Amino acid sequence: MHPAFSVIFLTTLIGAGQGLYLAMVTGQLYAIARFLPAQTDQFYAIGSLVALALLIAGLGASFFHLGRPERGWRAAAMWRTSWLSREVIILPLVMTLVFAYGVAHWFGWTQPLFQVGAALQVDLTLLLGVLGTVASLALFICTAMIYAAVRFIQEWHTPLTVSNFLFFGAASGFMLAAAYSAYIGNPLVTFYGTWAVILTLIALASRLAHLRRNVRLKYKSTVQTAIGVRHATVIQKAQGATGGSFNTREFFHGRSPVLVKQLRMIYIVLVFPLPVLLIGLSYLIGSSSLPITAFFIQFAGLLIERWSFFAEARHPQNLYYQSVA
Amino acid sequence: MTQLALVIDLNVCVGCHACVTSCKEWNTSGWAGPLVDQNPYEGSPTGTFFNRVQTFEIGTFPNTETLHFPKSCLHCEEPPCVPVCPTGASYKRADNGVVLVDYDKCIGCKYCSWACPYGARELDAQQQVMKKCTLCIDRITDAKLSERDRKPSCVLACPASARLFGDVHDPDSEVSIAIRERGGYQLMPEWGTQPSNHYLPRQKMRLHIDPEELTRVDNPLRREDLTDYTGEETLDDVAW
Numbered sequence: 001m002h003p004a005f006s007v008i009f010l011t012t013l014i015g016a017g018q019g020l021y022l023a024m025v026t027g028q029l030y031a032i033a034r035f036l037p038a039q040t041d042q043f044y045a046i047g048s049l050v051a052l053a054l055l056i057a058g059l060g061a062s063f064f065h066l067g068r069p070e071r072g073w074r075a076a077a078m079w080r081t082s083w084l085s086r087e088v089i090i091l092p093l094v095m096t097l098v099f100a101y102g103v104a105h106w107f108g109w110t111q112p113l114f115q116v117g118a119a120l121q122v123d124l125t126l127l128l129g130v131l132g133t134v135a136s137l138a139l140f141i142c143t144a145m146i147y148a149a150v151r152f153i154q155e156w157h158t159p160l161t162v163s164n165f166l167f168f169g170a171a172s173g174f175m176l177a178a179a180y181s182a183y184i185g186n187p188l189v190t191f192y193g194t195w196a197v198i199l200t201l202i203a204l205a206s207r208l209a210h211l212r213r214n215v216r217l218k219y220k221s222t223v224q225t226a227i228g229v230r231h232a233t234v235i236q237k238a239q240g241a242t243g244g245s246f247n248t249r250e251f252f253h254g255r256s257p258v259l260v261k262q263l264r265m266i267y268i269v270l271v272f273p274l275p276v277l278l279i280g281l282s283y284l285i286g287s288s289s290l291p292i293t294a295f296f297i298q299f300a301g302l303l304i305e306r307w308s309f310f311a312e313a314r315h316p317q318n319l320y321y322q323s324v325a
Numbered sequence: 326m327t328q329l330a331l332v333i334d335l336n337v338c339v340g341c342h343a344c345v346t347s348c349k350e351w352n353t354s355g356w357a358g359p360l361v362d363q364n365p366y367e368g369s370p371t372g373t374f375f376n377r378v379q380t381f382e383i384g385t386f387p388n389t390e391t392l393h394f395p396k397s398c399l400h401c402e403e404p405p406c407v408p409v410c411p412t413g414a415s416y417k418r419a420d421n422g423v424v425l426v427d428y429d430k431c432i433g434c435k436y437c438s439w440a441c442p443y444g445a446r447e448l449d450a451q452q453q454v455m456k457k458c459t460l461c462i463d464r465i466t467d468a469k470l471s472e473r474d475r476k477p478s479c480v481l482a483c484p485a486s487a488r489l490f491g492d493v494h495d496p497d498s499e500v501s502i503a504i505r506e507r508g509g510y511q512l513m514p515e516w517g518t519q520p521s522n523h524y525l526p527r528q529k530m531r532l533h534i535d536p537e538e539l540t541r542v543d544n545p546l547r548r549e550d551l552t553d554y555t556g557e558e559t560l561d562d563v564a565w
Contacts, residue, residue, distance in 0.1 A: 001439070065434065065435075066432050066433050066434055067431075067432065067433020067434070067435075067448060067452075067453025067454060068431065068432045068433045068453050068454060069432070071412070071430070071431075071432045072432055074411075074412040074413075074414075074430055074432060075411035075412050075432055075434070076411070077411065077412050077413045078408075078410060078411050078412065078413050081408035081409070082408060082409050082410060082411045082436075083409075084409065084411040084434065084436050085411035085412075088411060146436070149409070150409075150439050150440055151405075151516070152405070152439075152440065152441075152442040152516065153439065220515045220516070221442065221513050221515060221516070223381075225512070225513050225514065225515055226512060226513055227381060227392065227394050227512070228510045228511075228512060228524055228526065229381070229383055229392060229526075229527075231383045231384060233383065233384055233385055234381055234382070234383050235381065235382045235383075236379065236380070236381050236382075237380040237381060237382050237391075238378075238379055238380040239377070239379050240345070240374070240377025240378050240379045240396070241371065241374070241377065242369065242370055243364065243367075243368070243369025243370045243371045244369065244371055245371055245372075245373075245374070245377075245447060246373070246438070246446075246447035246448050246450075247444045247447065250435060250438060250448070251444070315439070315442075315444075316442040316443075316513065316516075317441065317442060317443060317444025318444075320379060320396060320443070320444050321444065
């Protein structure tokens with residue numbers, strides 16, 4: 001498949017935005033349980049604002065993917081059958097909840113509304129936080145299912161696609177939360193950094209399992225089933241177009257296999273070991289800049305990872321476009 | 326229920342591309358706007374086509390065979406491109422089973438093209454909407470046309486009559502009989518998309534001649550009775 005930069009930025013930016021928001025809510029939950037010192041409302045509010053900015057940037061990138069962006073609102077129509085439609089509905093919902101969560105913290109609307117059990121004081125921010133978390137997880141699933149639901153692209157048609165999107169997004173979001181804490185000198189950097197490392201390692205396991213699966217993939221369609229001729233040797237001589245077509249542009253990445261392989265190596269280094277080492281190093285030397293570096297390195301790696309995710313995918317229609325005469 | 330479709334006879338397709346050009350001519354001139362042509366006279370012309378003829382070589386020289394393979398939307402009975410469309414622009418007509426795109430609703434997200442294993446859909450680079458074969462829906466539903474002309478442009482153009490058009494759900498239609506009696510098959514059956522268009526396989530015409538057949542038993546010019554007679558009795562002498 002052709003890796004479109006609009007979609008690469010959409011999926012990575014909203015992934016980091018959702019992850020950062022999940023990190024903020026996680027921090028609040030830990031503080032309620034008194035595992036962590038309570039933070040100022042401003043900490044959560046600014047964190048949510050950054051998450052919202054990432055979600056808006058991702059949404060903005062997505063419009064560049066559309067041929068007719070002015071009709072984008074129509075995409076909410078077919079939510080019963082289309083994962084893309086579901087994503088289009090849930091993304092603004094997540095943005096609204098993230099915004100509301102940030103606003104509730106900013107204005108300090110933290111008076112308990114009701115009490116659950118003996119100790120749990122439920123306020124507006126907690127309610128919004130829980131709702132936003134559910135919506136964020138649903139958005140991860142919708143975004144990933146857009147790809148995982150295309151059964152013809154066998155590289156994508158696996159639950160591992162969903163776990164990749166979820167854990168990559170969460171890891172980069174928690175990494176960003178660590179960077180944010182480090183930037184403002186908040187002691188939570190250790191908490192977020194540890195979670196970022198854990199999530200990064202889970203993402204690594206998921207992605208490696210995905211790569212391993214795809215190496216062993218057996219393709220359902222062959223050129224024989226594509227044209228219905230039972231012969232071992234079928235060579236395409238003409239594809240019905242001299243200078244290529246939409247089919248040759250949209251479904252091929254057009255780069256050498258060597259480059260794809262090199263980029264795979266590069267993102268595996270940038271996304272996994274390097275940020276983990278930097279976070280570990282930042283604990284040892286107490287650096288406040290290393291978590292920030294770790295986030296940017298991981299995010300750059302994630303952009304390459306997403307490019308690779310598209311480049312790896314082989315669409316069965318390519319069987320009809322094997323050579324130009 | 327009616328399911329209109331094409332049946333393409335690979336046995337007679339000569340790869341002349343008449344269906345391609347007539348399709349382009351008809352569909353670029355219609356109410357839906359032109360099918361874009363970019364760099365038509367330059368080194369790498371490209372553009373939107375609903376129908377393309379591809380060529381495959383089967384076997385290794387000298388035992389090769391050339392296959393010309395016209396390829397367009399197959400109007401699947403279970404079209405995977407329709408449910409993925411977020412706007413509902415892609416739909417399958419209930420009355421005749423033709424899969425269509427509403428060009429006024431399409432947002433050009435290309436998701437349907439990912440969900441088509443046949444590569445039948447092309448995004449128009451000018452209008453930025455997804456386009457595909459309509460089976461010339463504006464011809465085949467036009468009651469003002471005579472019965473003969475109420476067919477897709479490609480079918481009318483084919484000089485070899487390699488393209489048949491009709492209702493594949495009607496067991497007595499020309500297309501159904503052709504599929505049934507001449508081994509019509511679907512493309513990529515492994516995906517369960519149930520394409521309505523069928524292809525008729527190439528059939529080698531072979532004449533089997535036994536050596537005995539080279540001599541006519543009832544040749545009127547054959548010299549019969551090659552026995553040399555030397556005065557003995559024959560059947561003619563005892564029969565009367």
